[in-house]
Amino acid sequence: MTNATSHQTTKLQAGADFPIFEVPKIGGGTVKIGGDTDGWTLLIVYRGKHCGRCKNYLNKLEQTYSNWEKAGFAVKCISADPLEKVEDDIAKFGWTFDIGYDLQEPQMRAMGLYVSDPLSSQETDRRFAEPGIFCLRPDGTAQIIAISNGPAARPDLDELLDGMIFTIENDRPVRGEV
Numbered sequence: 661m662t663n664a665t666s667h668q669t670t671k672l673q674a675g676a677d678f679p680i681f682e683v684p685k686i687g688g689g690t691v692k693i694g695g696d697t698d699g700w701t702l703l704i705v706y707r708g709k710h711c712g713r714c715k716n717y718l719n720k721l722e723q724t725y726s727n728w729e730k731a732g733f734a735v736k737c738i739s740a741d742p743l744e745k746v747e748d749d750i751a752k753f754g755w756t757f758d759i760g761y762d763l764q765e766p767q768m769r770a771m772g773l774y775v776s777d778p779l780s781s782q783e784t785d786r787r788f789a790e791p792g793i794f795c796l797r798p799d800g801t802a803q804i805i806a807i808s809n810g811p812a813a814r815p816d817l818d819e820l821l822d823g824m825i826f827t828i829e830n831d832r833p834v835r836g837e838v
Contacts, residue, residue: 670772672770672771681694682760683760686747686758690760691738700803700824702735702794703793704792705763705793705794706789707790707791708739708740708784709749710784714739718737720817724821733824735758737760740765740768743762772792773790775789790807791808793820795824802834
């Protein structure tokens with residue numbers, strides 16, 4: 661059994677205000693996370709260029725992106741990768757949703773994400789966040805929190821969208837607050 665370190669992550673509570681921060685955005689400007697918005701937000705935190713499963717997930721997102729927009733969601737993806745790695749992936753895969761980069765460890769921890777060290781310098785050269793998918797209400801509170809400590813466990817995007825449309829249309833409350 662290993663000892664806890666000083667780098668503990670605090671679990672983000674359902675219905676809580678999502679942390680507010682900004683990261684640089686591909687193409688200029690920033691991706692703003694949290695706080696009041698004009699609509700719902702789908703936020704996907706992905707591991708980075710080194711993760712083949714992340715690329716598959718973001719490719720699936722690209723296929724469903726217009727459905728998320730039609731449902732009233734701003735779609736935002738972020739990772740700890742530097743600009744060059746994200747630009748390489750966008751050039752290769754043609755993703756059209758907003759992507760932020762250079763996510764910092766304190767931001768990862770504020771979202772309640774698991775943080776990993778690279779297994780080798782071939783994987784990446786920095787700590788990175790394990791997957792997190794969040795649906796945020798227009799008031800900046802967390803409706804859905806789905807975090808994983810590895811790349812193989814993430815919500816199906818079609819199922820998630822279907823559930824969120826039901827939630828919005830039926831004014832369902834945040835669950836899991838007890």
